[in-house]
Amino acid sequence: MTTHDTYLDDFAAFIRSSPSSYHAAAEAGRRLDEAGFTALDETAEWPTGPGRRYVIRDGAVIAWVEPEGATATTAYRVVGAHTDSPGFKLKPQPTTGTRGWLQAGVEVYGGPLYNSWLDRDLEFAGRLVTRDGAQHLVRTGPLLRFPQLAVHLDRGVNSDGLSLDPQRHLNPVIGAGDLSSTDLLGHLAGLAGLTGADVAGYDVMVADTAAPAVIGLEHELFAAGRMDNLTSTHAGLRALLEVAAAETPLDHIAVFAAFDHEEVGSATPSGAAGPLLADVLTRISIGLGGNETDRFRSMAASWCLSADAGHAVHPNYPERHDPVNQPVVNRGPLLKINANQRYATDGPGAAEWARSCAQADVPYQEFVSNNGVPCGSTIGPITATRLGIRTIDVGTPLLSMHSARELCGVNDPAYLSRAAAAFFAPQA
Structure with missing residues (x-):
């Protein structure tokens, strides 16, 4: 069994445990508990100092690793996703x-x-x-x-x-x-x-209720429901757990944020347009003795990797895609680019993603929409606007996005998680 086979087995188990956003948040919490994270109550005082912690609000979960030596101006590295599906x-x-x-x-x-x-x-x-x-x-x-x-x-x-x-x-x-x-x-x-x-x-x-399945002549395809966006939720969670278990100390605060209600605009208390992430980061900063200026300095040095499903080129409708940038499954996650900022990736973000993928030894592909086909959006521009954090939009290429059952390559979910773990890892 290959590493990707093992990863897919775990991903399939996560999907089976997560038929709703509330189940997905609960399953993430269960896994965080097993890894030694502490669940916090938003209405209570929070502990200060180094630790592994998380909060669940409705169908959203935010977890973080605060390392030894963190200060009020220490930067954050956030991997963001969403738990809901159409x-x-x-x-x-x-x-x-x-x-x-x-x-x-x-x-x-x-x-x-x-x-x-x-x-x-x-x-x-x-x-x-x-x-x-x-x-x-x-x-x-x-x-x-x-x-x-x-x-x-x-x-x-x-x-x-x-x-x-x-x-x-x-x-x-x-x-x-x-x-x-x-x-x-x-x-x-x-x-x-x-x-x-x-x-x-x-x-x-x-x-x-259909179980996830590996299909294809060479068992190269993976079919399941809710891959938009449990693919990214699972990848980000796995990446955070990996960095939490590593012996190498972090030089930033690693944060995994899986929001609810992205598919209906994110404008809820548990959505990316709501206050949840800002509240959590502010409370961490206060716990580190920071003032408002310290928080601004921290945000200016921070990054967000917004991970959401993207489009693989459809063999029956190639004209609906950009004629040059046509991502294929099993060739790595997407770097999502849009001139009108429906995706938040810019030049520095593209360079940071290239660095993370190179560090993880993961291939990646660029995605841009056909000029005649309107582009969707993600939590990326919302997070960048709300917090001022430089943001990169990425994701796993799928066919049949927003179907009851979607299709991806067997390698791409693990590729995304490895790249996210490298994004979280200490910077050389």
Whole structure:
């Protein structure tokens, strides 16, 4: 078994444990606990001095390694990612149905490829919140399905294209029977040892239940759900754990930040546009005896590696890509560049990424969009704007981004983690 095989096994386990952003944050916390990190409460006083610590806020997690000798002007090196993925979220009063079918009311979350969710065995996963504020993670296992209309009843679907109205056509089936005796929320509550009456609020997503798989003639491809952006969340977490376990002392404070809600704009308390990262870094600075000027000096010397999934060239649609810069799977992670700053990479950032990849002995590829195809964005420009930290946008090349199930090369997730670990490592 190669190093990349071992890495993929661990990555697949992380995906299976993370059907929602809340599960991903909890799984990251579990792994951090095992590595000797201390969980902190945002409402409590924080310890000062060297240490390995983390905080979880909803579906986001920030962890850091504060080395011996750190001062209030010590720079930060941040690897940023996000824990959420496009899909569907359970509505209030979720139990619906008609004509003998039991269904669930869901709302579109972000920008999923609707058709990719059809005719799959899906589950509900997320958190329930009781009246005392306690949070309970739940997941159902295979429970629901978005059934497509049979071709016999839509003869033009293959020639004219599939058109889906999210309100009319994307109400998943959860069973068959009498609606009056069905309570989906009660079912979810029962999985947590609660009753439906105990639940005062919830954030529950739809997730694919198919297991991650290595495919391809030479077993060179990896297929799974939520790789945008668990690929980067897992890579950044692994990189931080690696640098924490290393004997070489750091010359900076290493930070892993996995935010929620990137797919819907990041403008939440646990999103990159919210105050979470700034709050954590400010509290670290205060713990080191710093004042506002010290914090500005620290930020000016800091770096952020914004890691998010990117596009591999699609063999059936090559015209949708830049004609020169066409990334291929298994040839390394992407350096993402956009003239309009939808990605935050600039010249110095490109040089820093090249250094990190060379140190890790990892190949990389440049990505830029076709001029006629609008470019997406990431947490990178948001973090750069909020904190003034010089930021680099990178990521693993995928096919079928925002599908219920995405595809990458077997080598690229490990390449990204190795490059992130080199970014975290002491600088020569």
